[in-house]
Amino acid sequence: MTTNLEQTIEEQFETLQILNVKGEIVNKSADPQLSDDELKELMKRMVYTRIWDQRAISLNRQGRLGFYAPVAGQEASMLASEFAMEKEDWLLPSYRDIPQMVWHGLPLVKTFLYSRGHFEGGKIPDDVYTLMPQIIIAAQCTQTAGVALGLKKRGKKNVAFTYFGDGATSQGDFYEGLNFAGAFNVPAVFISQNNRFAISVPVEKQSATKTLAQKAVAAGIKGIQVDGMDPLAVYAAAKNARERAINGEGPTLIETLTYRYGPHTMAGDDPTRYRTEDLDSEWELKDPLVRFRIYLENKGLWSKEIEDEVVETAKEDIKKALKEADQIPKxxxxxxxxxxxxxxxxxxxxxxxxxxxxxxx
Incomplete structure (x- = not known):
């Protein structure tokens, strides 16, 4: 039974949405007011990543890639939040967050080598502020608290961003990381990408809380839940969290409500065993690329010609990066x-x- 106190807490975490499924602005006061060029760039990154994801899945099935975790459906959650980062902000990703690493500066060829388990895939250039993807669930939460404390002690006006799934919020490292970050008031942004299934366990069976964002309350930090299929809402939340962090207002936990259209990873997971067709169809109607495309087309900023050009660029970049990876000595x-x-x-x-x-x- 929900107590009055629990209900009061839950009511503080209404989902932030700016762009609805029809591509319409429904919350003008929260609109981050991105420029036309920024809107187009964000859409290009989302389309590019969708094509890359499709190609990576195909390459995995051909045996030309190793470990791979599909990202289709989570482009807004991943890329709109990374879009709010500055170059010298630190990124601490999970194994699914490879796109953020690339858009943060990691050469595409490195991602193919990483997937193949090649040590060259772990050699990150000095001017790319990211750690390697974390395989241990939620371990990056405690690491993020430490990185952020280091930034604070050095007087840097930069922030540590980390990503993890809904399942990670059931791990001890998640709570420890948030508690440490809150206690030391460090510049950190924790992004829980709630795609509803920790591999195969639905979020409703992982936690009794109505939202994952409200778990921030126990750590004494700000928490917010956003429509993770809405690029504008995700960007606005991440941008605000970053500004709060560098202004000394402490860390933020962002829960993005999103969905992965594919399996958990390409290592044998079968989502049809734990997801229904009706649920898949429901979330396909919320596709971040579809709603953002409609929004930009209505503003006269997007067209089939522009999208086709992005698709071809992505295919060509992938082809070149794969060729380069193939030439690296085994x-x-x-x-x-x-x-x-x-x-x-x-x-x-x-x-x-x-x-x-x-x-x-």
Whole structure:
């Protein structure tokens, strides 16, 4: 039974929406007032990423990529929030958040090498402020609190952004990260992409709370729930959270209500076993690309010709990056041993010499 106090708390977390499914502005006061060029750039990134996602799925099925977590449906949640970041803000992604890394500056070829498990995929350029994708669920939450504390101590006017799914909010690291961030009032933005299923477990079975955003209350930080299929709402929430952070007003937890159209990963997950066709159809009507396309077309900023050009650019970029990845020498066991230690212990030194002999044949 919900108590009066619980109901009062839940009522504070109404979903922020600016652009409805018909591509209409329904909340003018919250409109972030992006310029025409910014609106077009955000749409280009979303279309580009949808094409990239389709190609990555195909490459995975061909055996040309390794681990891959599909992103279709989550483009607004991912890209509109990253769009609010500055170049020297830090990004701490999960395994699904590869698009944010690329739009934050990581070369596309690195993502293919990362998927293949090649060590070159983990060599991040010095001018790209991102950590590697975190596989351990919610571990990036505690890391984000630490990175943000470092930024604060150094007097940087930058923020640490992190992404995780709804399932991560059931992990201890999530609570520890938020609590630490709140206690030290660090410049951090925690983005929970609630796509409703932690692999196969529906969010309703993960938590008794009506929203995930209200979990911020216990940490003493700001929480907000947004329509994660609405690029304008996501951007507005992320931008406001960043401004609060650099102004010393503390961290923010953003819950984006979104949906992944594909499986959890390409490693054998079958979403038809735990999702209904009716639910899939319901969320397809909320597609972020569709509503944003309508909005831009009505403003005279978008056309089929522009979109076709973006699609072709994406295909060409992917082709070039894949060719470059294919030309990288395959990783050897000796590489693995050398990369793990600066000074090898005796037993690994012996193994290294053994494998070098095998690899030279």
């Amino acid at each position: 990783q050897k066991v000796s590489d693995l041993i050398n990369n793990m230690y600066e000074n090898l212990p005796q037993n690994l030194q012996e193994q290294l010499e053994e494998y070098r002999k095998k690899e030279s044949k």
